[in-house]
Amino acid sequence: MHWNTGYQEEAMPLLQRFVDQFRHAEAVVSPSTSCVAMMRDHYPLMAERLKDEKLKAEVAKLLPKVWEFSEFLTKKLGLEDVGAYYPHRVTYHASCHGLRSLHIGDGPMKLLRAVRGIDLVEIENLEQCCGFGGTFAIKNAEVSSAMLSEKVRGVLNTRAEAVTGCDNSCLMHIGGALHRERTGVRPVHIAEILASEEGGQR
Amino acid sequence: MSGTALDPTTAPKFQDAARALMGDSQLRKNVRHATKVIQTKRAKVVAEMPDWEDLREAGKQIRQHTMRHLDFYLEQFERNCTAAGGHVHWAKDAEDARRIVVELVKASGADGVSPSEVIKIKSMTTEEIQLNKALEAAGIHAYETDLAELIIQLGHDQPSHIVVPALHKNRAQIREIFQREMKLAGTDFSNLGGTPQDLADAARRFLREKFLRVKTAVSGANFLVAETGSVCIVESEGNGRMCLTLPDTLISVAGIDKVIPRFQDLEVVLQLLPRSATGERMNPYNSLWTGVDKAPTGGDGPRNFHVVLMDNARTEILADEEARQTLHCIRCGACQNSCPVYQQTGGHAYGSVYAGPIGAILTPQLMEMHHAQSLPYASSLCGACYEVCPVKINIPEVLIHLRNKVVKQQSSGFHILANPEVMALKAVAQVFRSESVFRASQKLGRIAELPLSRKDAQGVGWIDWLPGMLGGWTQVRDLRVMPKQTFREWFEQRSKGAAGRRAEDAAGKESDHGR
Numbered sequence: 200m201h202w203n204t205g206y207q208e209e210a211m212p213l214l215q216r217f218v219d220q221f222r223h224a225e226a227v228v229s230p231s232t233s234c235v236a237m238m239r240d241h242y243p244l245m246a247e248r249l250k251d252e253k254l255k256a257e258v259a260k261l262l263p264k265v266w267e268f269s270e271f272l273t274k275k276l277g278l279e280d281v282g283a284y285y286p287h288r289v290t291y292h293a294s295c296h297g298l299r300s301l302h303i304g305d306g307p308m309k310l311l312r313a314v315r316g317i318d319l320v321e322i323e324n325l326e327q328c329c330g331f332g333g334t335f336a337i338k339n340a341e342v343s344s345a346m347l348s349e350k351v352r353g354v355l356n357t358r359a360e361a362v363t364g365c366d367n368s369c370l371m372h373i374g375g376a377l378h379r380e381r382t383g384v385r386p387v388h389i390a391e392i393l394a395s396e397e398g399g400q401r
Numbered sequence: 402m403s404g405t406a407l408d409p410t411t412a413p414k415f416q417d418a419a420r421a422l423m424g425d426s427q428l429r430k431n432v433r434h435a436t437k438v439i440q441t442k443r444a445k446v447v448a449e450m451p452d453w454e455d456l457r458e459a460g461k462q463i464r465q466h467t468m469r470h471l472d473f474y475l476e477q478f479e480r481n482c483t484a485a486g487g488h489v490h491w492a493k494d495a496e497d498a499r500r501i502v503v504e505l506v507k508a509s510g511a512d513g514v515s516p517s518e519v520i521k522i523k524s525m526t527t528e529e530i531q532l533n534k535a536l537e538a539a540g541i542h543a544y545e546t547d548l549a550e551l552i553i554q555l556g557h558d559q560p561s562h563i564v565v566p567a568l569h570k571n572r573a574q575i576r577e578i579f580q581r582e583m584k585l586a587g588t589d590f591s592n593l594g595g596t597p598q599d600l601a602d603a604a605r606r607f608l609r610e611k612f613l614r615v616k617t618a619v620s621g622a623n624f625l626v627a628e629t630g631s632v633c634i635v636e637s638e639g640n641g642r643m644c645l646t647l648p649d650t651l652i653s654v655a656g657i658d659k660v661i662p663r664f665q666d667l668e669v670v671l672q673l674l675p676r677s678a679t680g681e682r683m684n685p686y687n688s689l690w691t692g693v694d695k696a697p698t699g700g701d702g703p704r705n706f707h708v709v710l711m712d713n714a715r716t717e718i719l720a721d722e723e724a725r726q727t728l729h730c731i732r733c734g735a736c737q738n739s740c741p742v743y744q745q746t747g748g749h750a751y752g753s754v755y756a757g758p759i760g761a762i763l764t765p766q767l768m769e770m771h772h773a774q775s776l777p778y779a780s781s782l783c784g785a786c787y788e789v790c791p792v793k794i795n796i797p798e799v800l801i802h803l804r805n806k807v808v809k810q811q812s813s814g815f816h817i818l819a820n821p822e823v824m825a826l827k828a829v830a831q832v833f834r835s836e837s838v839f840r841a842s843q844k845l846g847r848i849a850e851l852p853l854s855r856k857d858a859q860g861v862g863w864i865d866w867l868p869g870m871l872g873g874w875t876q877v878r879d880l881r882v883m884p885k886q887t888f889r890e891w892f893e894q895r896s897k898g899a900a901g902r903r904a905e906d907a908a909g910k911e912s913d914h915g916r
Contacts, residue, residue: 203804206827212834299784327741327785328783330741333782334778335782336873339742340874341419345745371881375874376878376879
């Protein structure tokens with residue numbers, strides 16, 4: 200948030216903190232594409248700017264162990280079918296960072312297709328931004344709202360009961376509008392779907 | 402917007418201009434339609450190129466190399482252009498460039514009489530320096546000959562796109578502008594039809610008379626070739642070819658960033674540009690000329706040829722290592738078409754002739770960060786612009802870099818106290834630095850949000866109103882309250898003893914965290 204809004208100096212101390220926290224981890228898994236994109240795209244640059252050779256080396260060592268949740272399953276663990284059961288009509292929102300920064304491609308779709316009972320429908324203009332963009336949603340609320348409106352229309356056109364994705368911030372954004380308009384469509388993180396199993400229906 | 406020049410020094414903030422324009426449903430429909438059509442055409446002709454990514458990389462390398470040795474290539478261009486009979490002028494800024502062009506036009510008249518008219522080829526560089534206004538002030542009327550620029554000029558409007566300046570107008574609107582404004586002896590435009598053929602025919606009749614009569618032309622340039630001293634212009638309508646060949650005097654205004662090293666480099670950029678800009682494999686008209694025709698009886702082309710090389714803050718951009726790539730731009734406009742923000746607002750919201758993502762990085766830098774500070778924030782950083790850029794300008798990176806410059810301006814001196822955003826983000830940064838403070842603030846947040854929260858039928862708390870800046874969120878979105886248990890708390894509890902916890906529980910708790 201700080202880095203992308205222009206507060207680079209404020210973001211800097213968080214890098215050392217991240218390394219301290221996760222130095223000994225075998226894998227660092229994040230349920231958010233934009234968080235992982237921030238790390239992969241900017242952490243090396245931050246370490247470079249801090250002119251801290253030790254930190255730079257640690258970042259370089261740690262980054263390959265950082266995974267976005269869906270790519271951890273598909274790329275690191277080689278899984279597609281995790282044995283989940285989710286008998287609902289669902290559409291998938293591909294977040295910009297997942298699509299254009301992490302290039303996770305159809306990994307999440309493969310995971311979802313393997314879910315038993317799921318009725319997966321593709322949204323139109325899959326690659327289009329939902330309009331969140333962090334502080335953009337507040338600083339340029341009007342434009343963000345217009346972009347969101349197009350995305351919500353896309354979701355509703357699929358007649359899905361839930362919209363899923365790999366980024367909590369997009370889901371919070373889309374879900375906020377779906378609730379405001381009382382559409383009855385809910386946002387669910389892909390992890391929730393993949394963790395659902397038979398007998399778990401309420 | 403019509404009539405008022407797009408001037409970043411006086412333009413309203415992007416947010417405010419956008420709000421006003423977004424109320425224009427006709428404009429929004431036009432912009433959405435046009436950007437979609439061009440995007441689809443572009444995608445088709447890009448997909449048929451197996452080596453597109455290699456071409457992009459080659460384009461990037463050429464531009465990067467040129468910028469690293471810009472002084473060398475500019476001087477090489479000057480030498481070769483001069484040797485071929487052209488005259489090269491150096492302009493430090495917009496004012497300098499306007500003065501040089503006005504003087505050159507005045508001197509171009511026969512028998513020392515200043516001409517009262519010039520014909521022009523579409524040029525964003527001359528729009529950047531508001532050349533037409535300066536010419537007008539000197540008693541010289543400039544006729545725009547590009548169809549879109551003609552529509553803009555006759556409609557007392559401003560360009561909203563760097564390739565398709567009248568993109569925000571539809572055919573019915575254009576017809577009415579022509580009917581109202583086109584005046585030509587012996588021609589009646591009052592019964593003008595509304596088909597593209599009708600409109601093109603009217604423009605042709607209106608313009609042809611100017612091509613044949615006016616003896617001085619002003620153009621921009623797509624590329625300057627250092628190796629040969631040549632100037633290259635690509636276009637679709639043939640009006641450019643007319644302006645380049647019929648008048649006696651041609652004055653081409655170019656930013657110093659337009660130079661490329663070798664003739665051979667055209668192979669790359671002339672593949673990248675048309676496919677990215679208009680979705681064409683090749684531009685219908687590709688003009689390339691070197692100096693003047695020296696044949697005593699007069700052959701093709703102008704007898705007097707001038708190039709005005711303009712800096713206008715480009716060297717300042719060059720000095721900024723992270724933003725330097727802004728100068729790699731070859732003005733294809735693909736980033737504008739692909740941008741979900743531009744698609745909603747159109748170009749005028751950017752308060753500059755350079756709109757869209759490229760405008761959001763170029764304009765504030767041309768203003769040396771003294772104006773247009775709201776533009777770097779006119780993006781959700783979705784990355785669509787970077788993806789389509791034919792020379793791989795990482796626009797999101799440059800946007801973030803410029804945001805940092807803006808924040809530094811706002812954080813200096815007394816500004817900081819007047820800016821709640823700066824204070825808030827600095828405070829949050831402190832919270833993120835300590836686990837205990839972070840946990841405490843989560844607890845505090847749960848209490849603070851209580852008065853704003855309303856429970857729905859499922860017992861879930863939602864916030865539909867937030868104060869101040871945050872109100873931008875709740876104008877169309879609700880916000881779910883923080884969960885009773887955070888992911889972190891759940892995770893700790895889970896690893897303490899409940900190793901065999903059921904997956905459905907995991908899912909439920911994780912979703913709480915997610916919202």
